[in-house]
Amino acid sequence: MEYRSTRGNEQKVSAAKAITTGLAPDGGLYVPCEFPKMQADLSGLTYEQTAVEVLKLFLTDYAPEFLADAAQKAYGSFGGGAGKTVQTDGCGTFLELWHGPTCAFKDYALQLMPHLLVEGKKMLHDERLTHILVATSGDTGKAALAGYAGLDGIRISVFYPQDGTSRIQELQMVTQTGENVGVYAVKGNFDDAQSGVKRAFGNKALAEELAKNGAYLSSANSINWGRLAPQIVYYFYCYEQLVGQGAVTRGQAVDFCVPTGNFGDILAGWYAKQMGLPVGRLICASNENDVLTEFLSTGVYNARRPFYKTESPSMDILVSSNLERLLYHVTGDAAQVKAWMEQLAKEGHYEVGPEVLAEIQKTFACASVDAAGAAKEIARVYHEANYLMDPHTAVACAAARERAGENLCVVLSTASPYKFPVSVLSALEQAVPQDEFSALEQLEKYSGLPAPEALKSLKNAPVRFDRTIEKEEILTVARGE
Numbered sequence: 001m002e003y004r005s006t007r008g009n010e011q012k013v014s015a016a017k018a019i020t021t022g023l024a025p026d027g028g029l030y031v032p033c034e035f036p037k038m039q040a041d042l043s044g045l046t047y048e049q050t051a052v053e054v055l056k057l058f059l060t061d062y063a064p065e066f067l068a069d070a071a072q073k074a075y076g077s078f079g080g081g082a083g084k085t086v087q088t089d090g091c092g093t094f095l096e097l098w099h100g101p102t103c104a105f106k107d108y109a110l111q112l113m114p115h116l117l118v119e120g121k122k123m124l125h126d127e128r129l130t131h132i133l134v135a136t137s138g139d140t141g142k143a144a145l146a147g148y149a150g151l152d153g154i155r156i157s158v159f160y161p162q163d164g165t166s167r168i169q170e171l172q173m174v175t176q177t178g179e180n181v182g183v184y185a186v187k188g189n190f191d192d193a194q195s196g197v198k199r200a201f202g203n204k205a206l207a208e209e210l211a212k213n214g215a216y217l218s219s220a221n222s223i224n225w226g227r228l229a230p231q232i233v234y235y236f237y238c239y240e241q242l243v244g245q246g247a248v249t250r251g252q253a254v255d256f257c258v259p260t261g262n263f264g265d266i267l268a269g270w271y272a273k274q275m276g277l278p279v280g281r282l283i284c285a286s287n288e289n290d291v292l293t294e295f296l297s298t299g300v301y302n303a304r305r306p307f308y309k310t311e312s313p314s315m316d317i318l319v320s321s322n323l324e325r326l327l328y329h330v331t332g333d334a335a336q337v338k339a340w341m342e343q344l345a346k347e348g349h350y351e352v353g354p355e356v357l358a359e360i361q362k363t364f365a366c367a368s369v370d371a372a373g374a375a376k377e378i379a380r381v382y383h384e385a386n387y388l389m390d391p392h393t394a395v396a397c398a399a400a401r402e403r404a405g406e407n408l409c410v411v412l413s414t415a416s417p418y419k420f421p422v423s424v425l426s427a428l429e430q431a432v433p434q435d436e437f438s439a440l441e442q443l444e445k446y447s448g449l450p451a452p453e454a455l456k457s458l459k460n461a462p463v464r465f466d467r468t469i470e471k472e473e474i475l476t477v478a479r480g481e
């Protein structure tokens with residue numbers, strides 16, 4: 001399988017090259033040149049075995065034995081909860097993606113991708129030090145730290161906005177162990193951290209200096225194909241469970257509703273459909289930052305709008321990077337995609353024509369749900385089905401109800417409710433303690449659902465990082481000083 005850029009006719013590259021490079025040299029994203037069809041019988045396979053069947057179709061330059069070993073290492077830590085599909089009593093079906101070590105769905109990609117990167121470098125005889133820079137609003141930072149800690153030839157530095165994450169998210173990061181990790185609070189908001197990291201990536205002098213020292217910068221965010229491919233797996237695994245549970249008969253279409261930010265998770269579902277999985281509609285759920293709802297309804301992508309800091313922070317995004325991949329696949333026209341992306345960068349908007357929109361709307365539906373709507377949904381589903389959701393999942397759950405069609409619709413549950421105990425408790429109209437750990441304990445007492453040990457134990461974990469830096473200092477960190 002070869003990969004090409006969404007923005008031009010660059011040379012095609014192998015999966016290993018796409019994963020070690022991240023962004024294509026012309027600024028585009030790497031996409032597979034074809035969609036392989038799933039021909040294996042996946043019934044009865046474990047999550048790890050399913051992962052190998054999916055990944056070996058895309059990562060054809062990696063040995064299947066390596067993929068099997070990597071899947072074991074990546075998903076062995078999920079305590080058997082990988083891809084768990086839960087049917088509630090009257091309130092729908094949930095694909096719970098938060099049984100990994102950091103309690104958010106990003107573990108699926110970030111527990112596996114580090115192995116793909118290390119092996120990819122080996123295959124390409126690349127002995128440089130990879131310095132991974134991550135700007136995070138919360139979930140990505142910890143998931144990336146957990147994935148890359150302790151790996152040879154890798155260093156990782158994470159930057160989060162001071163006062164911009166929940167206390168639990170911050171503690172997850174600053175207590176991270178490992179010799180090759182660094183964590184920094186940045187004065188300012190997420191955009192300050194993100195722009196500081198982008199400046200480091202765009203700095204030619206820095207790149208040359210690092211090259212002299214045998215190092216280069218890389219990113220762990222979802223523009224990398226290595227983050228998308230592992231996410232295709234759980235759509236297949238979920239479908240097999242539904243068949244096994246008798247919820248659908250084989251071949252019957254299933255819809256998926258996905259709480260969306262950077263469009264990576266939902267796009268993985270679209271790839272699964274191209275591979276032959278009977279996916280009906282993919283419902284893109286947004287919070288108050290409803291740039292995608294507008295795009296999927298009108299064909300106008302307009303990032304010139306207010307940015308809202310919401311109760312579902314991992315969906316607070318105005319420029320949804322992975323949409324570029326869908327536009328490329330739907331149009332097959334790299335020059336057109338390049339023009340749209342340049343217009344977006346320069347003017348903050350672009351518009352696709354009616355045919356492109358119609359093609360996209362064949363599969364994608366959308367809805368946006370505000371904080372009040374999500375809070376009501378948390379309370380409703382808890383009271384009606386005794387099922388506890390986090391605020392991101394709640395946005396999707398309400399969107400799924402709004403857009404309900406004939407097919408069974410699976411809601412992707414992307415974070416443990418215990419990552420956001422304050423929001424969840426207040427949605428349930430309970431008194432909310434000041435301190436987040438008291439809130440977590442309170443929620444545990446109220447619901448009877450045990451909180452993940454990984455979150456509870458943070459209370460007593462030693463803090464290893466307490467440095468707050470100016471955004472200009474990100475460059476110094478990137479230099480390795």
Ligand SMILES: *Cc1c(COP(=O)(O)O)cnc(C)c1O
Pocket residue numbers: 104105106139140222259260261262263264265266314315392414415
């Ligand atoms: C990252 C994240 C999302 C959004 O996923 P995308 O792939 O960026 O669309 C949704 N929910 C949670 C909890 C997340 O961490």
